[in-house]
Amino acid sequence: MRMSRYFLPVLKETPREAQIVSHRLMLQAGLIKQASAGIYSWLPMGYKILRRIEQIVHEEQAKAGHLAMLMPTIQSADLWRESGRYDAYGDEMLRIKDRGGRDMLFTPTAEELVTDIFRAHVNSYKDLPLTLYQIQWKFRDETRPRFGVMRGREFLMKDGYNFDLTQEDALHAYNRHLVTYLRTYERMGLQAIPMRADSGPIGGEDTHEFLVLAETGESEVFYDSQITDLTFGDRDIDFTDKAACAAVLEEFTSRYARTDETHDEAVFAQVPEERRRTARGIEVGQIFYFGTKYSDAMGATVQGPDGKSVPVHMGSHGIGVSRLLGAIIEASHDDKGIIWPEGVTPFHVGIVNLRQGDGETDAACEDLYAKLKARGLDPLYDDRDERAGAKFGTMDLIGLPWRITVGPRGLKSGVVELTSRRTGESEEIAPEEAIARIAAIYDGI
Amino acid sequence: MRMSRYFLPVLKETPREAQIVSHRLMLQAGLIKQASAGIYSWLPMGYKILRRIEQIVHEEQAKAGHLAMLMPTIQSADLWRESGRYDAYGDEMLRIKDRGGRDMLFTPTAEELVTDIFRAHVNSYKDLPLTLYQIQWKFRDETRPRFGVMRGREFLMKDGYNFDLTQEDALHAYNRHLVTYLRTYERMGLQAIPMRADSGPIGGEDTHEFLVLAETGESEVFYDSQITDLTFGDRDIDFTDKAACAAVLEEFTSRYARTDETHDEAVFAQVPEERRRTARGIEVGQIFYFGTKYSDAMGATVQGPDGKSVPVHMGSHGIGVSRLLGAIIEASHDDKGIIWPEGVTPFHVGIVNLRQGDGETDAACEDLYAKLKARGLDPLYDDRDERAGAKFGTMDLIGLPWRITVGPRGLKSGVVELTSRRTGESEEIAPEEAIARIAAIYDGI
Numbered sequence: 064m065r066m067s068r069y070f071l072p073v074l075k076e077t078p079r080e081a082q083i084v085s086h087r088l089m090l091q092a093g094l095i096k097q098a099s100a101g102i103y104s105w106l107p108m109g110y111k112i113l114r115r116i117e118q119i120v121h122e123e124q125a126k127a128g129h130l131a132m133l134m135p136t137i138q139s140a141d142l143w144r145e146s147g148r149y150d151a152y153g154d155e156m157l158r159i160k161d162r163g164g165r166d167m168l169f170t171p172t173a174e175e176l177v178t179d180i181f182r183a184h185v186n187s188y189k190d191l192p193l194t195l196y197q198i199q200w201k202f203r204d205e206t207r208p209r210f211g212v213m214r215g216r217e218f219l220m221k222d223g224y225n226f227d228l229t230q231e232d233a234l235h236a237y238n239r240h241l242v243t244y245l246r247t248y249e250r251m252g253l254q255a256i257p258m259r260a261d262s263g264p265i266g267g268e269d270t271h272e273f274l275v276l277a278e279t280g281e282s283e284v285f286y287d288s289q290i291t292d293l294t295f296g297d298r299d300i301d302f303t304d305k306a307a308c309a310a311v312l313e314e315f316t317s318r319y320a321r322t323d324e325t326h327d328e329a330v331f332a333q334v335p336e337e338r339r340r341t342a343r344g345i346e347v348g349q350i351f352y353f354g355t356k357y358s359d360a361m362g363a364t365v366q367g368p369d370g371k372s373v374p375v376h377m378g379s380h381g382i383g384v385s386r387l388l389g390a391i392i393e394a395s396h397d398d399k400g401i402i403w404p405e406g407v408t409p410f411h412v413g414i415v416n417l418r419q420g421d422g423e424t425d426a427a428c429e430d431l432y433a434k435l436k437a438r439g440l441d442p443l444y445d446d447r448d449e450r451a452g453a454k455f456g457t458m459d460l461i462g463l464p465w466r467i468t469v470g471p472r473g474l475k476s477g478v479v480e481l482t483s484r485r486t487g488e489s490e491e492i493a494p495e496e497a498i499a500r501i502a503a504i505y506d507g508i
Numbered sequence: 509m510r511m512s513r514y515f516l517p518v519l520k521e522t523p524r525e526a527q528i529v530s531h532r533l534m535l536q537a538g539l540i541k542q543a544s545a546g547i548y549s550w551l552p553m554g555y556k557i558l559r560r561i562e563q564i565v566h567e568e569q570a571k572a573g574h575l576a577m578l579m580p581t582i583q584s585a586d587l588w589r590e591s592g593r594y595d596a597y598g599d600e601m602l603r604i605k606d607r608g609g610r611d612m613l614f615t616p617t618a619e620e621l622v623t624d625i626f627r628a629h630v631n632s633y634k635d636l637p638l639t640l641y642q643i644q645w646k647f648r649d650e651t652r653p654r655f656g657v658m659r660g661r662e663f664l665m666k667d668g669y670n671f672d673l674t675q676e677d678a679l680h681a682y683n684r685h686l687v688t689y690l691r692t693y694e695r696m697g698l699q700a701i702p703m704r705a706d707s708g709p710i711g712g713e714d715t716h717e718f719l720v721l722a723e724t725g726e727s728e729v730f731y732d733s734q735i736t737d738l739t740f741g742d743r744d745i746d747f748t749d750k751a752a753c754a755a756v757l758e759e760f761t762s763r764y765a766r767t768d769e770t771h772d773e774a775v776f777a778q779v780p781e782e783r784r785r786t787a788r789g790i791e792v793g794q795i796f797y798f799g800t801k802y803s804d805a806m807g808a809t810v811q812g813p814d815g816k817s818v819p820v821h822m823g824s825h826g827i828g829v830s831r832l833l834g835a836i837i838e839a840s841h842d843d844k845g846i847i848w849p850e851g852v853t854p855f856h857v858g859i860v861n862l863r864q865g866d867g868e869t870d871a872a873c874e875d876l877y878a879k880l881k882a883r884g885l886d887p888l889y890d891d892r893d894e895r896a897g898a899k900f901g902t903m904d905l906i907g908l909p910w911r912i913t914v915g916p917r918g919l920k921s922g923v924v925e926l927t928s929r930r931t932g933e934s935e936e937i938a939p940e941e942a943i944a945r946i947a948a949i950y951d952g953i
Contacts, residue, residue: 072629099584139544184517
């Protein structure tokens with residue numbers, strides 16, 4: 064993309080409404096614009112990052128055999144009356160009357176509707192296990208929306224639902240989701256720690272939240288410092304192997320890690336003192352096993368191997384997709400702006416032309432731009448007629464992890480400058496080598 | 509995908525609520541399930557097709573330099589009061605009060621919000637031309653939703669908005685959109701004819717609807733039969749070339765083609781009698797030029813080259829994404845089921861194992877499945893323990909354009925059967941040749 068043809072409205076001033084750094088940087092870098100309280104438009108670059116995050120979520124869910132589908136945002140209140148949640152949910156539910164006077168709502172979560180789909184179409188244990196998921200907009204009518212996309216009212220969420228014959232199978236689905244979530248967050252450059260949590264309006268007893276440590280987190284968290292040494296990495300795993308998935312759960316949840324909701328001082332005191340940590344965390348996902356809560360209430364049963372009808376065991380599993388942009392920025396920025404991890408960056412590399420209008424420099428930039436694209440890479444070329452300082456400022460603010468700077472002086476020696484946004488380190492290398500280096504960095508990401 | 513692990517709830521009975529064939533087939537083939545009146549869930553295969561259609565729309569918009577973004581579904585009524593449409597829109601607008609008692613709405617279209625984004629960020633003619641678009645869920649509270657996704661209440665729409673300095677530039681944007689739409693529909697296997705139409709609540713005088721001819725269409729249409737001979741094909745076009753885009757508009761709209769809203773018997777009578785046609789059509793898109801209607805009302809101005817502030821010229825451009833599934837099925841089916849065009853099929857090819865459980869046949873199917881996937885193709889393998897007739901029935905119903913049938917008798921002679929869903933013609937060829945043929949068919953689609 065050429066910046067002259069892009070819509071990237073970076074702000075010069077610091078937006079006053081932003082209380083936390085991710086909110087400020089998302090507004091300044093032209094990623095979002097507030098439409099009304101807690102509701103945002105996603106400008107082209109913000110939307111591009113949102114799509115990259117969605118893509119990672121889809122890929123990791125597909126590897127585990129989970130099936131993508133989509134449920135509507137507006138649902139009838141009737142199903143929610145069946146589960147008892149219509150009255151229980153409270154004022155955060157956006158309640159609507161349609162023109163016929165029927166009670167509708169903007170869905171905050173979809174246990175009822177997916178259970179209704181299940182009971183209409185599945186009758187036999189032979190069709191299990193089944194996990195359906197969607198990435199869809201949700202609405203929670205927060206009293207005090209704040210912190211930009213971190214605590215908005217309309218937000219994009221991945222929500223998945225597993226249906227299993229037995230508790231054992233459903234707990235395997237729980238463990239499988241834990242594995243997919245660990246991989247998903249790591250691909251986005253995040254360390255998200257599973258912590259024992261409270262189940263809230265979803266229900267059930269088994270639940271873990273995934274938290275990213277950050278000063279601006281809404282939750283206070285308590286953990287054993289050994290947990291931050293764990294990474295899932297690129298190990299292979301067979302998602303049908305119950306023991307293998309259970310071992311990952313054990314590995315990542317056996318050490319003390321809880322939010323303030325479930326924190327227990329007496330248990331925490333058993334962690335050696337030098338490993339006890341208190342910090343703040345941003346919740347970016349949660350997994351639940353809640354057994355037959357919804358299947359009992361809504362009559363979602365299957366015929367088991369013995370011919371008897373039994374309610375299915377279920378769980379649900381969510382990732383805050385739009386919130387992740389904020390969480391990644393909270394975890395990865397400096398005083399100049401955002402630093403995108405390679406896995407989610409909107410463009411792979413920025414090209415800065417130091418002397419726009421100079422024939423030779425322009426030609427070198429065009430050549431670089433074309434060759435990067437021919438390698439399947441996605442560069443952002445700052446071809447505006449601006450001073451070098453303004454171009455560097457924009458690149459630092461929007462946070463592409465790599466930058467190639469092209470100027471007449473370097474070109475005389477046959478070099479361009481390749482700069483890492485994270486370290487600030489630069490190298491002067493031949494344009495062909497810069498292309499090869501960028502290609503190698505993104506190979507396999 | 510293996511059918512045994514997929515969620516494809518095909519119905520044996522004919523759903524009674526379906527009045528038109530696309531609605532019936534979408535329910536029977538397990539693509540959608542009604543959630544409430546005019547509101548549908550998209551089951552895995554339906555969602556997959558929806559995503560393929562979205563992808564084609566994105567690709568064709570990107571070629572023209574249009575920028576993808578996303579606006580929220582829930583908007584404040586305030587902006588709609590600025591344009592005067594809050595009161596004018598009528599009961600089809602889903603009006604909502606949030607918990608603070610503020611007037612909100614589920615957006616049926618987004619001229620106001622995109623104009624608000626524009627006026628906040630763009631001040632100079634130098635930033636024009638600009639076209640922003642989104643693919644987002646919309647809501648229109650129809651009194652009598654019917655025909656499945658063809659006339660639902662919650663529906664997925666691509667809506668694009670151009671901002672230009674002059675009427676001439678805005679009319680070029682109009683022509684550019686016409687070109688992208690012709691390409692988009694043709695890639696989906698559809699002939700969609702641009703017809704002079706009425707602008708309705710969007711406003712403006714220049715507008716064309718794109719209609720697919722089908723008996724079940726909601727509009728009566730009148731046209732010169734020469735128009736159905738036109739195709740855009742794979743010709744190259746430079747989207748910055750005003751004359752080239754205008755020539756396409758001229759080519760595709762100079763012959764008589766109107767909906768009942770704009771039909772003029774006197775003008776139609778000038779078409780030679782043997783070329784006059786009356787039929788029914790399904791609207792799948794519409795383009796508008798409405799000048800400064802919204803920019804005047806909302807103060808969206810730029811500084812022109814002469815330093816004077818002028819309101820921008822705008823248009824908007826919509827494609828009914830979810831409705832397209834219905835339209836494609838109306839145009840492409842037979843009495844056995846759907847016939848997906850290659851451009852939108854959910855899977856490239858189906859594999860039918862005639863003797864599941866037979867070691868040699870299973871091995872041949874597994875080999876075929878793995879090799880097709882290794883070629884980047886996306887096969888659906890019917891590995892269920894079902895009779896051949898049931899497997900053929902399912903494949904015909906769901907409408908994959910190609911099927912490979914594998915049985916013990918053929919394998920003895922080293923052949924499988926490759927069958928076209930459209931023609932019903934079969935050939936016995938070696939498995940390797942079947943793979944090569946399928947790869948060649950999808951090459952470049």
